Amino acid sequence: MSKKLLRWSMLILILTGILVAVSIFSLCVGSSGIPLKKIFFTILEGRGSTEYSIIFDIRLPRIILGFAVGGALSLAGVILQGLFRNPLVEPYTLGISGGAALGVCLNIVLGIYHTSILSLPVSGFTGAMLVVLLVYFLTLKKGILKIQGLLLTGVMLSFISSSLIMFIMAISKVEDLHGIIFWIMGSLEEPSMLLIKITVLLSVFGLFASYLFCRDLNAFALGEEDASHLGVDTEKTKKILFILSSLLTGCAVSVAGVIGFVGLVIPHFVRMFIGSDHRVLILASFLTGGAFLIACDTIARTVIAPIELPVGVITGIIGGIMFIYFLNKRK
């Protein structure tokens, strides 16, 4: 036992190391490269220099947001994959991201966010929740779960959401259009410090909350019926975890736009290295997801500088290829 705990602690330590390294690297590179040594002195010198404001006003908030959003999305992925015992299930493929995007889009067009910026995560969560309810009643309520049906319904809901978004864009005014497009492309550049704080808080809350269910998720690996035989209230667990993943996804999408496949790629990779015990998998995926999104964002803003790519482009390409790869491997 202690051997297992030791191994897990080592893994978490290594992952934290990677996360820190990626963050420092991301602090250094950009349109104006700041060498590591200089960062150190800039911090010591304090406010005033251009470098200081680049580090603290531009790059650091981005890194923190990348960590929170990447962590939240992989967390949602781990939870959903755990519930359905399937590697293809994640917020994006279940249409939860799409629903959240639709909610946020409506918010922007109707100008609700002018009254309070907090309405953005709320509308994201509402959209995500609606899709989850639809998925739940269309597929899960009908008794025995068919994973193909679930995925197809999710993908279709995703399509419907993006069609509705296009519809909204087509009929909206030019000023709003810019806002929507800018947001949909997905970016970790977030001017509101409040939203960044909320995202961080929510994803850390999600992390702790999901740990209360790590044993139940382990039991779910045996199937729902066997999980009930082990004393797990499967219906209640499913409902709570569904809401939790909608909350995480809704918040992540409302701040950073649709960033696909993080929840697909990260849990799978982490599982390959450390197995499928959720007691370590949850935290490990959270850390890896954070590091992955920070790395993707760094690539996105440097690869064809000075033009900045939406970070969803990078995660989408990597994730989409992996999705097809798993789909074929499983046959």
Next chain:
Amino acid sequence: MLEVKNLVCGYNNKFILKNINFELKNKEILGIIGPNGSGKTTLLRAISKIIKQQAGQIIFEGKDIKKTGLNELAKKMAVVMQFSVASESYFNMTAEEIVQLGRTPFHSRLQFSETKQDEKIVEHAMLLTETFNLRNRPILELSGGERQLVFIARAIVQQPKLLVLDEPTAHLDIAHQIRILDLTKKLNTDFGLTVMVVLHDLNLASEYCDRIMLLNNGNIRKIGIPSEVLTYQIIEDVYKTVVVVEKNPISKKPYIILVSEADRTGNPVIDLRYTEG
């Protein structure tokens, strides 16, 4: 131990079990037999609270199971279903990880790791089922028989009073069939476990069960010791097939011999040639 009174239940308003009454005695092995679709698995699901009962009462250890929490139930009753998802699961767990899950009902939400006692119980169960040397192997790499033993080990670590098995010998070779039922018998005699087991093989049921319950169309056709239930009249009536019932020369228990249609009539059964007119 377990008392079922006027049980009615099924799925989506379709009644599978119509009026079930029986009592499971302490420390007995009760075999459940019956044709496909007669309600065997449904009965197990009702007893383990997977499906709701529409009428009637199930009393387990002196308490109505409606008033027993799933967690409380899991500490006294362990169930091994026929098709465990784990054997096709994407999450490739090791045998030991599967067995450890049997301790789930004993852990609180805030308990992070297994105790020393948990480890001892897991090790003991794996030694007992002779799966200890497989403990680090992924479950998907194991044979059907080995998997079944691992799932039984998982049930043992729940330290139940009642062990419920759904066709534990399905798709296994004769050596594994015997191995699994010998193990079940051993759990019954050495550890005083009460066992309820669904079996398709009537002869295995005859050899290993103290009593047998024969289900047909959601009703109990007959319940009693093997020689009372396994008579050719009852079997032919329920299964609609011709059998001969002899005595097993060693155990003196009923032994059912199947007869093919060709032997019954002395003719090839179906004429595959198509003849006009």
